[in-house]
Amino acid sequence: MLDQIHLLAAVSVLGVLEQAYFSLQVIYARRTYGISPPKISGPPEFERVFRAQANCSEYFPIFLAVLWQAGLFFHQGLTAALGLLYLYSRYRYFVGYKASSSGRLAPMYFSAGVLWILIGLAAVGILHFLLFHYVGLNVLLFISL
Template structure:
């Protein structure tokens, strides 16, 4: 029964992580396809390779802050932000295949989501420290604010 309780607290994060893995596979296949067609268009290969590398550079940070935010504060808004981040990352990747300037909005939006998740981490850890050392638990209040604030991620 205890393991079901643990899974209940993280299953949304697990789903988003698995979706992100599938997205990474998609990106890798695009790079491989362009690599095979390299003789036709070298610049297309360079763009897709660079887009993939940029996405992979930010991937560990995304996973770390999403999991930290979900475990330390609330999984639903963290998973929601994770899904939005994956959509933005897809937009960035596809935008990069055209002209690199088309990827800028996706890049900036992705930074905002990473910042939101980082803030969730900090608040969750701070709340834990308040509870641990002072006996004050504000988690319910913070979760309510976080759930409402996560909807603001949809604003461009």
């Protein structure tokens, strides 16, 4: 079983390390701008770092959910490669947002694009499985006729 998920597992752990990096950046920003918990408002420089981390955290379970469905039902290797691309674009998003509000936009659109591709792969893989499982229809064979 593990050989069907080891690349997904590796990308998931890399994603956790990235989230840990973002969380540490918020702690550093709290110190730099003197914003003690539970406060979450302050100068825009602090709020951008805080929101960048909050946004990445919010998307992390969504990313994991599609990563695993796409990897299990479509193709593990391709999915893991797209997963690495997503994590890289999230890093660019964080760094861009930290610098300026507009700096978040380009990597945000890029990461959303990668996520939509993963959603598409997962949907295609699951639909293909459902058609074969319940209707006995092998779409791949049908296409190759």
